[in-house]
Amino acid sequence: MSKLTRAEVEKVAALARLGLTSEEVETLQGDLNLILEQWARLAEVDTSSVPASAQTIVQVMPLRDDTPSPSLSVDAALQNAPARSGDFVRVQAILSEEADG
């Protein structure tokens, strides 16, 4: 199994939306390659006729009636928002003013 390059580590960090310093990328590159060596050993296990298990305790998924029930108030739901505007979470504009029209 080939080792992760610095560019690959940077690509994964971008996918994960993690802003990393140059030093952090370097440390992670070393750590990840160490851990991938452990992962590689799984290739030794013969799973050609084995089904995958998302979980192993067999249960029937329960169904419920689709009826409204009380939930959090708007104030409670928004109490931790970093920025709030009325009953909304305030976020940065993602469209320019011109595009608004």
Next chain:
Amino acid sequence: MSAELRRATAAQLRAGFGSGAFTSLEVVDALLGAIAQEDAALGAWLHLRTGEVRGEAQRADDAYAAARASGPDAVRALAPLLGVPIALKDLVNAVGTPTTAGSKILEGYISPYDATITTKLKAAGALILGKTNMDEFAMGSSTEFSAYRRTVNPWDRERVPGGSSGGSASAVAALHAPLSIGSDTGGSIRQPASLTGITGLKPTYGRVSRYGIVAFASSLDQIGPFARSAQDAALMLHAIAGSDPRDATSSALPVDPALLTLPQGDKAASAIKGKRFALPKEYFVAGMEPGVEAAVRAAVAALQSAGAVIDEVSLPTTEHALATYYIVAPAEASANLARYDGIRYGASKHGGGDLLDGYLATRGRGFGPEVRRRIMLGTYALSAGFYDAYYLKAQKVRTLIARDFDRIWTAGYDAIVAPASPSVAWKFGAKMSDPVAMYLADACTIPTNMAGLPGLSTPCGLSEGLPVGLQLIGAPWSETGLLSIAAGYEALTADAPWRAQEPTDLAALGGAA
């Protein structure tokens, strides 16, 4: 009196409240006094409900007084944990309290609602003293990855309490609370229980609702109790177990009422006779400390002397469980932790630059090193071109791990007996620079999570003066059976010298004050 109240189990507290021997307020004040004196050195707590909990204790005492006036039946009818102080790991939402999950990215977050287990514990009468320290997002085996503070092991201030539920474990071991809640994704209840010399139970996947618990790896996470006896762990499990319409993975199976009346003493000890235990050879591997192996084998011998049948068995996929776990858990974590975007709650570094810059800054600075490492691992395992080789492969090996265990239950064994940790508590920093060494600390507990099974750790002796845990692993939904066996083992070894030994640094914790 105060020292005795600190040592009392939840069952003893409930009995004493009922008879009027002492009050909940006296107990709460004794524990708060100990915390005030010792927690600067112990580091178990992140938040205390000092103001609220004394009033709640007073109300519990009023209820006991009123019931006593009506007679013994009225006292018995009161809630099973009424007035008993407990601790919550700081990933359990309790309305009005901070919930940080040990992370800076949740600094300042105040829970707007109760987790289902919080609601259930309140209904059972328990009083929430506060929230306890943990590895950030429950990722770690020593609590050193908390973004807030260091928790020490009350057996040796130079050593870790284990993790990730290290605060909850140390709080119970140091007599700051008789009961606490932990979470166990790869061993985070059983391993710290082992390292601090207390009892910790990870229930069957689905036994306890996760609604309102900060999610780590959703196919593995399970919530369970820490206690200083099997009986107390059973009381707390009874309070938190059961189906929840808000968690579709919670089981509809009824909660076993026998958890409230777990056999004790001779009755518990005699029940060991005829039990069949499987001893998996793969759990005694290279790297296990000789003192740990000796203590576990002595515990197995004690069970055998009491009439249990012990057979050595093989769980051949055990050696692959660690790699399987370190694919599945980070993959699920990378998805669960995508929600920390600095927009709806938590720390936020939006404002400069565009939206993407805000995400990168919020997450890059808000998460600590181990959480970043796991998110990177998980994102990589799920990324295009690698999914089949890693995540899907791991899901298949998980099937093999579960089949290993299934063969044991099909053969009629009552439980698997094994070490809970390959080592006793280690010194701070010993594994911080080597992630693989830290991951190996959970080698004995991870297979159980991969198979969804219940497991517990119960103290079984000392090695180099530090606690060793005996792990009992059972078939799905066998928690009552496991706790009964643990109660039997407690009775069999009640007179063992190591049981009389209290945590060796307990007195020293208050020394600074």
